[in-house]
Amino acid sequence: MRHSRFDTRLGLTATLAVAAFLIGPVLLSVTAGVTRNYFVGLSSGLTLDWIVQVWDLYADTIWRSYGVALATLAITTIIGVPAAWVLTLFPGRLSRLLEELLTLPVAVPGLATALALIVSWGSVGWLRSSVAFIVIGHVLFTLPFMVRAVRAGMQGADLVVLDEAAATLGASRRRRFFDIIVPAARSGIVTGALTVVTLSIGEFNLTWLLHTPLTKTLPVGLADSYASMRLEVASAYTLVFLLMLLPLMVGLQWIAARSTRHGGLGLGAST
Amino acid sequence: MGRRRAWLVIAAPAVVLFLAFWLLPMAKLAGIGAATPQGMDASAYWLVVTQPRYWQSLINTVALSLGATLATLVIALPVSRFLARHPDFPGRRVLMSLLLFPLAFPGVVVGFLVILATGRQGVLNTLSKALSGDPMVLAYGMAGLFIGYLYFLLPRTIGVLMTAVEGIDKHWLEAAQTLGANPWRRFVDIELPALTGALTAAGAMCFATAMGAFGTVFTLGTRIDVLPITIYDEFTNYANLPVAAALSVVLGLATWAVLYVANSLAARTARGN
Amino acid sequence: MTHPLTIRLDNCAKTWPDGTRALAPLNLSIDAGETLALLGPSGCGKTTLLRMICGLESADEGGRIRFGDDDVTQVAPEARGVGVVFQGYALFPNMNVAGNVGYGLKIRGVDAASRRRRVAEMLELVELEALAERRIDQLSGGQRQRVALARAITIEPRVLLLDEPLTALDARLRQQLRVDLAKLLKTLGITCVIVTHDQEEAMMLGDRVAVMSAGRLEQLGAPETLYRDPASPFVADFLGTLCRLEGGEVATRHGVAALTFRPHEVELAPPGRGLPACVQARFFLGSHIRFELALADGQRFTALAAPDAIWQPGDIVSALIEQARVA
Amino acid sequence: MTHPLTIRLDNCAKTWPDGTRALAPLNLSIDAGETLALLGPSGCGKTTLLRMICGLESADEGGRIRFGDDDVTQVAPEARGVGVVFQGYALFPNMNVAGNVGYGLKIRGVDAASRRRRVAEMLELVELEALAERRIDQLSGGQRQRVALARAITIEPRVLLLDEPLTALDARLRQQLRVDLAKLLKTLGITCVIVTHDQEEAMMLGDRVAVMSAGRLEQLGAPETLYRDPASPFVADFLGTLCRLEGGEVATRHGVAALTFRPHEVELAPPGRGLPACVQARFFLGSHIRFELALADGQRFTALAAPDAIWQPGDIVSALIEQARVA
């Protein structure tokens, strides 16, 4: 089909403008992170000193963020994949309600969820001061993304019928789950996993209220550095964060390009 | 059917987690909102609706979120249409990656990027000073917030709208064309109605996201109080738990309600008219 | 292959949770080794009936399903020993052809070597030896259909169930595979139920055909019986075009109030002996010519004639209705 | 209706941007008021050709399309005045039946009252008067098809183009609507191109049939010409099953090396006169019986016989091949 020339021009202009708007600041940040003195400009020379300084100050937050993300991933996978299967299997009203409920922690601002967690679980002994508290928050926030991604994968594969086919061939429920359902939902699970890790690494709204000085994650450190560090240090820290995100995003897009179906919820870091 | 029921057990962990760590805590939070804050004489819910400080913040939030949502939709629509309609555009993959990469940025980072772009040392200020001699610093005002909101809303919306545009049967447009409709009529008569559902859903998602945005405002540290910042201030600066709880409940209910209504509407348009 | 089994359904009804009744209480007995074709329009309950037989749906309270002498009403699908070919084939995308065909054996703990042997046998039977290592998405529709069939019969099922096994294929392939499938079912000699909504397919594949309508069994019998001696107008019409003429001219010539007949039962001749009719349209269709005709009183009917028929639209002919049935 | 127009395509080829050639350079002239059926297997370029005529695709450099005396090669689709029925109908889901049918008039600025009148007329023509206010998703497939047709002809197009207008319907409905559509096209008397991959449909609807294969026009002519005198084996086979026998027995009896024939051209008789053959399978299909037969040397062929044929699998018969053609 031919497109009207006006349409194409408007679209191209808007697209390039938006791309510049979105990527320009990222480039600025990357530049600032390796510039000796950003106030003076690039003429002051390039340096990796800021990144070294970030490493000195914040290395622990980076490791902790990876730890939290992996723990979150493990939990969301273990409870999310079965939940997605049950939702796929019972496409009725009740499932819609359940899914709607599971999505609430995403729909409702993270601040509210964090407050609720603090008032109800904050006084439980070791929990408040432990990383587990943050992991709980992250699981609440990322679980719907895992469930949606896996469900999309399952629906695409027409899994209910596959499950029935395996049943008529004599496979027990357990066998079917591991032989048929999990492999068929594989691309959904991988999408979900990358999404969960990406979101967890970037989660701020919940974590900011849930963390203690000993359980700072990377975004918390970022916020600290934005508030009180030199622009160059903050930029360098941001650069480190972007580098951590990059493989995850590349992976996500690679999968999205290969499979035609996407989960409805998409990705969307806490804002 | 009966035999399927046995599968239900495996969803139990998810349900338990949700009940124990979200629903019960939320209920408790809602209860705390009914308490009377120290030094006040009414329940926090009452304060929240009567004190100008709080409802002003609510109005700010709603106005900003609405404005950002509308602007996002208007900007994202041509972008999504272009990307969806030109699958063979050279560099499309790269362009898409660039447009979607910021999806993963938390609000704090977005705030920081806004400072870099439009802050005191931002390119905008440098350019403006070079061109007109006047400084131009948007980051710390309403404009900065608005830019930040656009920044995180655009990537979310473009993806959703693109899928919707791709979902429009191109034969509808061709049918209209053979019936004599010019591009504008095709857009208005066929395309927009077909996108209504997606626009509603995307708009609601934008609105809800904007309402709950915290990191961006937090980093920008503007003087414009939006609800999440008010909640945060009440809680962390004044230890005013009842008001923080009440505001959280109000904010949560408001965003959820908007999402719910819009999604029902979108589902209805998808089904029928 | 195991010895074929009879299947008996007694009083099997199906009501969905939302209250709609998919099947009225139904009694059906399928002979050992026979192929029964379930024929009926969309939504009449064919799939539901099939799923009840393989245990994927349970019958309403009071229904009984027996395989030979075993009451399987309460037996789970994984223990019923039925082979099923699903409508979209439901091949496992994470396994290759051999993996799909051998899955049932793997579940049964058959060792790898015997499994491989048996899979090879099955693939030979459906003429897919060369494709054992192919991924499912690299198969054509017809190949998929045969993999599904092989998978279903590898477990030596007591009963074979097929839900519209040819519907997903395109018209030319469908016609060709019909013949192959009929041959294979004969070879297997297994008790078999096959669902279809295409009357030709039902007549070609079924030793007997069960015509269903709105959850009820309309008629059950051999294809020729059903075609020649339909129990109801629904059955008659569903198995092929049925024309109906009544009133004046018909009463005068044939001495009956109304008669029904099939288009190929009409012979056209120069005006004279039969019902005088005017040719409205003529469609050359290769192996025959189809005429649309009208009586003087406006009643319309259809006739099939040999491809050398010379009548043209506007001609007056006389229609001789052989084997005319009184309606 | 406006006076019908001829359509002429000169040297029209189509190469996709990716370099694949959908159509080889093609000359085609369609008479005023005639219905041309484009017939061919999937992917042969039928839709592409149709879209070139309505302007939704442009022909490669050098191609010319003329409607009567107008050269429309450079005219945009919205100005060509063609009515198009798309394959999936492409009805606008945001408008009801009347809205869809009247859309072309609305675009032309026709006032509401005349529009209403004209829409009512059109709906009457396709027998949908009662459904004017229905939403599109409340229509059955056959009803949609008629709405699409009404929408296309409301604008009094100079040319009517239909892309597989019946494919989306189920088999029974398709057969029925074929006749209705043929009648309507005759009534309209408009120049019309109809795409199909079903040979019966092409022969029934087309005054002439153009058989295409891999982007080329294989043969163009009246249905009977094509069936009886195919220009290539491809055309012969595409218009109906074609059997082929060769070698020993055939050479002896018919004095030729090989012969081709159609199943209905075989007559089966008790052993004696023709080629001796063994009945492999017998399928009762209502209006006829289909026999699968084998010669002594293993060659297989198919024969159609009247429904009263008595042969059973295993019988030895003799096949008399009338009008046998030398291959």
Next chain:
Amino acid sequence: ADNAICYNCPPEWADWGTQLKAIEADTGIHVPQDNKNSGQSLASITAEKSNPVADVVYYGVTFGIQAAEQGLVQGYKPAHWDEIPDGLKDPDGRWFAIHSGTLGFMVNVDALNGAPVPQSWSDLLKPEYRGMVGYLDPSSAFVGYVGAVAVNGALGGSLDDFTPAIEWFRKLQANDPIVPKQTAYARVLSGEIPILLDYDFNAYRARYDDKVNVQFVIPQEGTVTVPYVMSLVANDPHPEAGKKVLDYVLSDKGQAIWANAYLRPVRPGAASPEAQAKFLPDSDYARAGTVDYARMAAAQRAFSQRYANEVN
């Protein structure tokens, strides 16, 4: 290593960064950095009253007084307790000063775009400083409240009447100030906030240690000097480690670190002459007074309310 959690020990403030490293090196106790402000620290220990996270807390004096009133902290008298002047400690040891600073303008001269260095509170209201002035939220951060008290006193108000301060802040709003939520030392260094209401010690550190062209200005109309205090949190999780930290910050070594960071250590003998030499002349410091901290604490809540209602 042992952990002790300190609320409001930001590395870029009062050189806590060096102090925390010294604590870890000398006592083996790891104290993670923490970027809260005084108000947030108080709010946190309030919220966590039933299950405290923090062991020690550092905040402005008025917050210490409030924390003690609300029973959020416990008494502890560290080594060198007796050297702390009266009035700068709670008799029961629930809070005690460790150092003090004088509030003024921390000005990044290079970031002024040629505008003159402002010299008075009223200068800041001039349009030439539009968008350049930063201050921390007076209703939350102690430095913010001190700023309010200082401008109030300088413009003729008293602890009973904050109207001059409120007026001044309202006028400042027209000048598009930047109000960061947390310590913004580094943002002044990088030029993002050209003028920040902050303490002398931060300004000197920027000038002499970080070598940025920063000037400290004691406004013409006057200002105040205020102490910062620490407390041991009630029912804290690591009381022993917490006590060691408190002991350390009052030790010779701890106090020397403050002194070298241009603070005035609370122990009179701990001042560092080299650092003192870099201070503004005493004549300028003559404009800096003190106030009654108990009254200042008592007035805080009412001021915060007014500020929130009338300025925001």
